[in-house]
Amino acid sequence: MTKPKNPAPLTYRDAGVDIDAGDALVEALKPIAARTSRPGVLAGLGGFGALFALAGRYRDPVLVSGTDGVGTKLLLAIALDRHDDIGVDLVAMCANDIVVQGAEPLFFLDYFASGRLDVDKARRIIAGIGRGCELAGAALVGGETAEMPGMYGADDYDLAGFCVGAVERDRLVDGSRVAAGDIILALPSSGPHSNGYSLIRRILERQGDCLNTRVGDAALADILLKPTRIYVKALLALHASLAIHAMAHITGGGLPGNVPRVIPAGLRAVIDRSSWQWPPVFSWLQQGGDIAEDEMYSTFNCGIGMVVIVAPQDAARAQAILREQGEQPFVAGRVDAGPGEFAWA
Numbered sequence: 001m002t003k004p005k006n007p008a009p010l011t012y013r014d015a016g017v018d019i020d021a022g023d024a025l026v027e028a029l030k031p032i033a034a035r036t037s038r039p040g041v042l043a044g045l046g047g048f049g050a051l052f053a054l055a056g057r058y059r060d061p062v063l064v065s066g067t068d069g070v071g072t073k074l075l076l077a078i079a080l081d082r083h084d085d086i087g088v089d090l091v092a093m094c095a096n097d098i099v100v101q102g103a104e105p106l107f108f109l110d111y112f113a114s115g116r117l118d119v120d121k122a123r124r125i126i127a128g129i130g131r132g133c134e135l136a137g138a139a140l141v142g143g144e145t146a147e148m149p150g151m152y153g154a155d156d157y158d159l160a161g162f163c164v165g166a167v168e169r170d171r172l173v174d175g176s177r178v179a180a181g182d183i184i185l186a187l188p189s190s191g192p193h194s195n196g197y198s199l200i201r202r203i204l205e206r207q208g209d210c211l212n213t214r215v216g217d218a219a220l221a222d223i224l225l226k227p228t229r230i231y232v233k234a235l236l237a238l239h240a241s242l243a244i245h246a247m248a249h250i251t252g253g254g255l256p257g258n259v260p261r262v263i264p265a266g267l268r269a270v271i272d273r274s275s276w277q278w279p280p281v282f283s284w285l286q287q288g289g290d291i292a293e294d295e296m297y298s299t300f301n302c303g304i305g306m307v308v309i310v311a312p313q314d315a316a317r318a319q320a321i322l323r324e325q326g327e328q329p330f331v332a333g334r335v336d337a338g339p340g341e342f343a344w345a
Contacts, residue, residue: 016149021117025145028123032130036140040106043141050141052107054166061166064103068093069160072197076224078155080211083121085227086159087128088135089194092228093251094163095136096306099232100247100262102173102239103165105138111160112145115152125159128227135230138163173239175246175262178335182245183315184259184269186332187322189305191281193228195252196299200224203289210288216280223281231306234325238308241321246309250301257298259307260341269309271333272345279303309335 012019026045033045042051054061070089077086087110095105110129112122122145133140152158167173192200204210211221238244246262259269282302285291296302308329310318315331322329333345 016116017147018117021119022145022147025117025119025122025126028119029126032127033140036108036130036133036138038106038137038139041139041141045142047142050107050109052139052141052164058166058168060169062103062169062172063164063166064098064101065162065164066094066097067160067162068097069158070194072201073194073225074158075201076197076221078157080221080225082221082225083124083128085128085225087125087130088132088227088230090129090159090161091132091136091138091163092230093194094161095132095138095165095230095232096228096249097251098163098165099235100173100249100306101167102171102244103167104236105136105163105165105232107141107164108133108136108138109141109162110143111162112143112157113148113152113159114146114157115149116154117145117147122157125157129161132227132230136163136232137236138165171239173244173247175264177243177245178262178264178267178309179245179311180267180335180337181312182309182335183312183331184271184333184335185308185310185315185318185322185329186276186304187229187231187234187306187308187327187329188276189250189279189301189303190229191223191226191279192285192300193251193305195301197224199289199291199299200285203285207288213284215284220281220284229305231327234322234327235306235308237325238318238321242310242314242318244308244310244318248307250304250306252299254297254300254302255304255307256342262309263335263341266337267335268338268340268343269333270336270343270345274345275330275332276303304332307332
């Protein structure tokens with residue numbers, strides 16, 4: 001009786017994981033990380049853990065951390081093979097979340113998982129993360145690249161980010177100073193940012209071949225893939241100049257879902273819908289999906305990416321400082337004493 005031959009020995013590469021590609025990517029990323037370096041970084045890429053020293057920078061620091069992803073906006077980037085800016089979204093979703101508490105972003109780490117590691121594509125994605133870190137002032141100190149065939153399709157990938165910042169304890173912005181009569185300032189968004197894309201993709205399916213459609217002054221695809229704005233440096237400049245009572249990053253849930261998070265009990269945010277016009281893309285999405293107005297406001301930012309609440313006597317100065325930082329602030333509402341946490345004017 002013939003004994004069956006032993007199968008050939010297996011390697012990790014046979015299982016779909018290319019360690020050499022991973023090593024090549026790390027080398028390609030080192031100059032990207034170097035461009036984001038800042039005081040406090042002791043060790044970054046290549047070690048088991050990144051090191052950052054706080055000593056001498058703060059009197060009584062509070063660490064503020066945030067983590068997020070990009071969501072199904074990634075599916076649009078993958079479908080269009082456009083990967084250069086999606087990393088900016090990743091940083092923005094994390095850094096904007098921690099700056100609303102007055103924290104200066106210090107360092108950032110990413111998690112990049114794919115079904116098959118394409119070194120050039122991964123380098124483009126992480127170069128975008130590096131640009132986002134530069135905009136936020138955070139050092140890209142490390143991350144994790146995972147090649148997981150079977151978990152993801154060959155061309156699929158996912159991203160997650162982790163940002164850590166610090167603020168002096170007595171400069172923490174936590175909403176406790178918010179009072180009736182405060183002014184609500186709004187900062188424009190660059191588009192849908194990174195929220196609502198599951199609904200956006202359903203609208204695109206309903207409308208068919210529409211990504212080259214001109215909406216306003218740009219193609220729909222360009223608008224939908226425009227990166228989330230990073231407001232960090234403008235808000236830190238404002239924070240250094242006057243007492244901000246509260247800030248809210250307008251993400252999933254829109255204005256009604258995010259502004260109340262920083263409003264104390266017994267008060268409510270009153271937003272004047274006539275204070276701004278929706279950018280054309282939101283009108284296109286509403287019409288394309290036959291979406292009710294309340295659904296629009298509870299799903300998308302509808303043109304407002306960040307809200308800042310200040311005392312009435314500081315409102316004019318706050319707007320001037322923000323304009324100096326390149327923002328276009330406008331008064332969107334006020335804080336009232338009254339029932340509920342949120343109302344439309």
